[in-house]
Amino acid sequence: MRQPSQEPSLRAALAVQRRVVGALLRREFISLSGRTGSGFLFMLLEPTIFMLVLSLLFIYRGRLEHAQFSVAAFALSGYGIMWACRFQIFRSMGLISSNLPLFYHRNVRVLDVLIARSLIQAASVTVSFMSLFCLALFLNLFSFPEEFSLVVGSWFLVQWYGINLCLLTSAMGALYSMGTKLGMVINALHIVITGGLFMVEWLPVEYRPYALLFPMVHATEMMRDGFFNDFIPTHYDVWYVIKANIILTYFTLCMVLKYMKSEAAYGRD
């Protein structure tokens, strides 16, 4: 067994950190995939149903006013992003309290647990997004995006945002007695503020700036720009999302630090 005997140097501390996060990642993978991997199938189920139902609804209502508008692409981009955010939030509820026993081990710290969990969640939504994307391509629901880099770029920004949400809501839930309830509100809000259900172009011009206050609306528009290119005009600003994410990251880290310094942060049952 190796363990720094004296005050650990930075390099030794980083090595410990890497080992701990690695161990946590494997652990999270086991509990998420349900050991046999059936967990991943269930993860695919929900967005698939949503995408199919939404596609059917739109087809039933007629083809909208836009010719060659792919409802599947609209649903995949909208729901994919909404789901990526909401999955991070609702899976983070009670994350810290259920892992409190782990903090008995000196090297396992709150931030390690949060990073491991949010990374594995980001990875799993990415895998299911990619599977659905390939499935839809295979079924010819839409053609390959003209600007694929916009789809990928948007997805990265969404994951950055989502990881922050996971850290933020779990720290908040552990820190304040109302925190978990607030988390539920944030979770519900993300049905609307990710912009999955509408396109900014469909809104009256005077309301567009309000919708564009939310960074995920930009991200959704960006991905749809990748999908539709010139069919429907899109409205977004990549820098706005990046700036919003930086501010959110700062705020999140402050919250996690606040929790780490609080009394509740130790493995006391």
Added chain:
Amino acid sequence: MVEIKHIWKTYLTRRGPRDILKDICFSIQKGDKLGILGCNGAGKSTLIRIISGAELPTSGEIVRGMTVSWPLALQGGFVGNLTGTDNLRFICRVYDVDYDQAFRQVSDFSELGHYLDEPVRTYSSGMRARLAFAISMAVDFDCYLIDELSAVGDRRFNKKFKDVLFGEKGDRSLIMVSHFYGVIQEYCNKVAVLDQGRLALFEDTKEAIATYDRVLAGQHITF
């Protein structure tokens, strides 16, 4: 050597801050066995958690010159929805220990058999303690922190555990807390009494026990 330097711990309660530990200082050398006696709520478990590093002191410093275990107690250290082996695998990774060897030792020592493949949340508290102590023996620390040794399993397992801890691993250091002086009297070369947040260290076991009896009788010791 483990050195505890001027540890203070304050908890916030509804009636304002309360000092749980006040200026605790002591050190133990390799092979020392320190028993700490205290009533319920004296701060024993808090002290053990602080020494292990699971909890940070409000002020003060702990110098760990050797590897120190996590606080071995009835609770803590395991994730309930993972199996015994998964928990072992996780702890092996965290402490950088070879899994296969540790697994052999743990299954041999804990005698949990096929229950090792069941989620830890289904374990009884005795089984949980057996797993915790078996894993800590396999990880092999220089200094063990034990919260209530009498809590470990039934008498047979308890004896088996003591045989290893004081026989094969007799050269290891040990800090254990208890509200009962049976084991402490038997095995410890240093005894301390924790009362009202202060720690009094005795070289003579008899003297410590006499002091603890006075504390139990309700007379708080003054320093």
